Amino acid sequence: MMFLAAMGLILLAFCGAPLFIVISAAALLAFYSLGVDLSIVTIEMYRLAANPLLIALMLFAFAGYILAEGNSSSRLVRLSRALLGRLPGGFAVVSLLCCAFFTALTGASGVTIVALGGILLPALLKEKYSENFSLGLLTTSGSLGLLFPPSLPLIIYGVVTSTSIGDLFLAGILPGMLMITVLSLYSICKGYKLGLRGDSHVSLQEVSRAAWEARWEIMLPVVVLGGIFSGFFVLSEAAAVTALYVLFMEVVIHRELKIKDLASTVMKTVMMVGGIILILGASLAFNAFLIDQQVPGRVLELIQEHVTNKFVFLLLLNLFLLAVGCVLDVFSALVIVVPLILPMAAGYDIHPVHLGMVFLTNLQIGYSTPPIGMNLFIAGLRFEKPVLQLYRASLPFLFLLLFCLALITFIPRLSLFWL
Amino acid sequence: MTMGARAESVWRILTATVDGLEKTILMALLLFLLGFALLQIVLRNFFAMGIVWGDTLLRHVLLWSSLLGMARAVGERKYIAIDLFPLLLSGRWKKASELACDFFSCLVAGVLCVVSWNFVQSERLVGAMAFLDVPVWWLVTVFPFAFAVMALRFACHFMNSLLAGSRNEPSNEPSGIEFP
Numbered sequence: 001m002m003f004l005a006a007m008g009l010i011l012l013a014f015c016g017a018p019l020f021i022v023i024s025a026a027a028l029l030a031f032y033s034l035g036v037d038l039s040i041v042t043i044e045m046y047r048l049a050a051n052p053l054l055i056a057l058m059l060f061a062f063a064g065y066i067l068a069e070g071n072s073s074s075r076l077v078r079l080s081r082a083l084l085g086r087l088p089g090g091f092a093v094v095s096l097l098c099c100a101f102f103t104a105l106t107g108a109s110g111v112t113i114v115a116l117g118g119i120l121l122p123a124l125l126k127e128k129y130s131e132n133f134s135l136g137l138l139t140t141s142g143s144l145g146l147l148f149p150p151s152l153p154l155i156i157y158g159v160v161t162s163t164s165i166g167d168l169f170l171a172g173i174l175p176g177m178l179m180i181t182v183l184s185l186y187s188i189c190k191g192y193k194l195g196l197r198g199d200s201h202v203s204l205q206e207v208s209r210a211a212w213e214a215r216w217e218i219m220l221p222v223v224v225l226g227g228i229f230s231g232f233f234v235l236s237e238a239a240a241v242t243a244l245y246v247l248f249m250e251v252v253i254h255r256e257l258k259i260k261d262l263a264s265t266v267m268k269t270v271m272m273v274g275g276i277i278l279i280l281g282a283s284l285a286f287n288a289f290l291i292d293q294q295v296p297g298r299v300l301e302l303i304q305e306h307v308t309n310k311f312v313f314l315l316l317l318n319l320f321l322l323a324v325g326c327v328l329d330v331f332s333a334l335v336i337v338v339p340l341i342l343p344m345a346a347g348y349d350i351h352p353v354h355l356g357m358v359f360l361t362n363l364q365i366g367y368s369t370p371p372i373g374m375n376l377f378i379a380g381l382r383f384e385k386p387v388l389q390l391y392r393a394s395l396p397f398l399f400l401l402l403f404c405l406a407l408i409t410f411i412p413r414l415s416l417f418w419l
Numbered sequence: 420m421t422m423g424a425r426a427e428s429v430w431r432i433l434t435a436t437v438d439g440l441e442k443t444i445l446m447a448l449l450l451f452l453l454g455f456a457l458l459q460i461v462l463r464n465f466f467a468m469g470i471v472w473g474d475t476l477l478r479h480v481l482l483w484s485s486l487l488g489m490a491r492a493v494g495e496r497k498y499i500a501i502d503l504f505p506l507l508l509s510g511r512w513k514k515a516s517e518l519a520c521d522f523f524s525c526l527v528a529g530v531l532c533v534v535s536w537n538f539v540q541s542e543r544l545v546g547a548m549a550f551l552d553v554p555v556w557w558l559v560t561v562f563p564f565a566f567a568v569m570a571l572r573f574a575c576h577f578m579n580s581l582l583a584g585s586r587n588e589p590s591n592e593p594s595g596i597e598f599p
Contacts, residue, residue, distance in 0.1 A: 015499050018500050037537075049481060055452065059456070240456035244457055263446055270488030271495070271497050272486025278489045
């Protein structure tokens with residue numbers, strides 16, 4: 001009977017029922033079968049509201065949405081172009097850096113492709129990069145900054161696993177830079193092969209002009225990271241200051257966001273974060289049931305019978321997560337899968353921070369993995385290209401990212417260097 | 420004006436009012452969250468003081484904005500869902516899966532509403548205070564309220580698809596969530 005119910009729920013989830021409803025239903029059924037008072041589901045959701053990190057989640061998301069409304073993206077592109085334009089293949093590197101910067105601040109992907117893609121694609125094509133190269137680059141780097149602070153998925157991983165956010169923020173720096181470096185080298189080689197010589201018109205004057213124009217954006221990481229790592233603010237306060245800073249920048253300084261448009265930005269924020277928080281609450285309730293039934297322990301025993309080596313376990317985990325990343329978006333994947341995997345990983349002596357990096361890198365890549373990675377569809381809509389062409393275009397980039405994933409997985413020191 | 424037209428205009432005014440009210444409340448909640456968090460920073464760093472119950476208040480504001488935000492997301496169909504089959508299915512099967520999802524979601528939201536109402540009642544009996552003189556049970560009434568709104572909206576979606584289906588019109592409601 002329970003098996004049938006579980007199958008029915010999975011079927012409904014794939015049919016497009018809201019994930020929050022599906023997980024809540026699972027929790028309700030589970031507690032009903034145990035004969036426990038069902039209000040425990042609400043109690044678990046209420047318990048989640050006590051987590052101060054969620055305030056940071058809401059306010060960082062707000063800041064990200066405001067940032068996406070204005071023209072910050074074009075100012076950033078102009079500045080990085082002035083700095084790197086002389087390099088052969090420099091503009092591809094510019095695109096990578098801008099995407100990473102933008103994704104770190106706006107959280108998950110989607111917005112990066114929508115906000116930056118429109119500026120970067122024509123510019124890449126004008127530099128004589130092939131269409132497929134440009135499309136592949138923009139599609140896969142739509143989620144490139146996921147490991148850099150203060151990205152929302154990092155915060156959610158911290159909430160779910162009760163890992164220190166400061167540690168996670170530090171841990172993401174090297175793996176994130178690794179991916180950017182590898183993709184940059186590839187782009188430079190490609191540029192060199194195409195005979196691109198870089199833009200020799202770029203002058204020091206242009207650099208200073210572009211830097212002056214983007215001065216508010218440049219200071220943003222200093223405000224966010226300086227505030228957190230100096231210990232001057234706790235995370236939720238840093239998020240409040242960031243939101244205020246971005247609001248001030250877009251409304252007062254640049255005047256790109258009208259007060260009357262603020263309402264739609266607020267609505268987008270509460271709808272998205274509300275959705276995430278409710279999924280988080282519902283899956284907390286469901287996980288309480290799983291832990292009560294000792295499910296993670298039993299699965300661990302089962303796996304340990306067959307897999308004794310830590311690295312084999314990590315390899316299997318990667319395959320599993322890549323598949324998950326294709327089907328679920330990063331937020332739901334984190335909330336549903338992490339609590340199950342965490343005790344298993346502990347059984348193999350894997351550091352939770354390292355696990356977090358492996359997890360997020362996988363999900364980041366899963367975003368652009370065929371057949372249903374979300375970046376592919378967003379890029380398809382944005383650039384008006386068939387998804388099949390984007391599959392092909394993304395392949396070389398995906399292989400390089402998988403190579404980085406292997407390094408991140410099997411060299412834990414990359415993630416634990418600063419700890 | 421016929422009865423039908425009058426009913427329709429009343430309905431339109433009603434939905435516009437609810438829409439405006441909802442936007443105003445959500446906007447007020449989020450801006451309060453931001454403003455109050457900033458106030459706490461200023462008080463602590465420049466005046467070496469703080470509002471002791473401030474954090475509890477903020478967490479409840481967050482709870483309210485999340486639940487009401489989700490209720491709104493249900494109305495606009497901008498929630499997180501896997502949406503795999505709707506990509507593969509078409510025609511009658513797609514319609515059927517949509518109807519099944521809305522019906523099921525309405526049911527679950529209804530159960531959640533009842534269950535959280537019981538939670539509110541038990542908190543009321545306990546009579547604990549969240550902060551100052553504000554009892555916890557006042558603050559958690561947002562649970563049954565938001566779930567009731569969600570159930571109602573799923574029911575509306577269900578009825579709309581059913582009616583559109585019987586007239587053989589495709590429903591072009593947007594689906595999926597627009598990520599930040």
